[in-house]
Amino acid sequence: MSQSASPLTPVRFDAEADAKLSALRRTKFLAAAALALCVLVFALAKSFEHIHAWLGFVAAFAEAATIGGLADWYAVVALFRRPLGLPIPHTAIIPENQNRIADNLGRFIEVNFLAPEPVREKLAEVDFSALVADWLTDTERAAGLSRFIVRLVPQTLAAIEQSGLRGFVTSRMLEQIE
Incomplete structure (x- = not known):
């Protein structure tokens, strides 16, 4: 599925990216809704404060939440782009x-x-032999490693024979013995 990518259209790579984009949109919506709710509560509390004095506390709380929300929005946006x-x-x-x-x-x-x-x-803190021993205590792992080695040994011997490594090692050993 091919999409033309404009600066306003995000390019979608896979389902995981779509899920993350969806979660980001949901979070942005919830944050904006919470900010709008704080502004609404502030406005309503200020409007009816003269009737119920306790609404002054609600207005102060909503005002602080609104200012905090705007400051957080600005701080996060300012990190990544120009507000x-x-x-x-x-x-x-x-x-x-x-x-x-x-x-x-x-x-x-x-x-x-x-x-x-x-x-x-x-x-120095890692005990590699204990890790290998623990890993090999699982019978399936041990059996899998055994099968791998059984397949690998003949291939290794054939590769050594074809590469001339055997002759090289033999000649070096003979030189050292002499």
């Missing part, structure tokens, strides 16, 4: 700095996770 398309400073932070962010993240991972010392420490 309302306006060239506001300190917006579209991620797209404008994605190369710098990627470089810093790569450097952080390299220094903190892939440097020789942390890798050596992690490898």
Whole structure:
């Protein structure tokens, strides 16, 4: 199924992407509805505050929720694009700095996770023989490995014979013996 992709039409890759897009739309709708509800509650509470004084507390709560919702919307939108398309400073932070962010993240991972010392420490913590022994305690896994080795050994021997490795190893051994 081919779709023409315009800037306003998202390109669909698979069912998982469709499900994620649907969930995003649902979340955006719920957030907008919650914000609209806060504005409505604020307006109604302010309108009837003169009749019921306790509505002042409701109005204050709804006003705070509205301001918080607008601030969150602006903060999230400002990270990824320009709100309302306006060239506001300190917006579209991620797209404008994605190369710098990627470089810093790569450097952080390299220094903190892939440097020789942390890798050596992690490898020292792992008991590989125990892992293999535990894995082989499952009879199906052990049988599967046995079948694989039975198929692999003749192929390996044939490959060694054809590659000349046998002659090479033999000549090196003879040189060493002499």
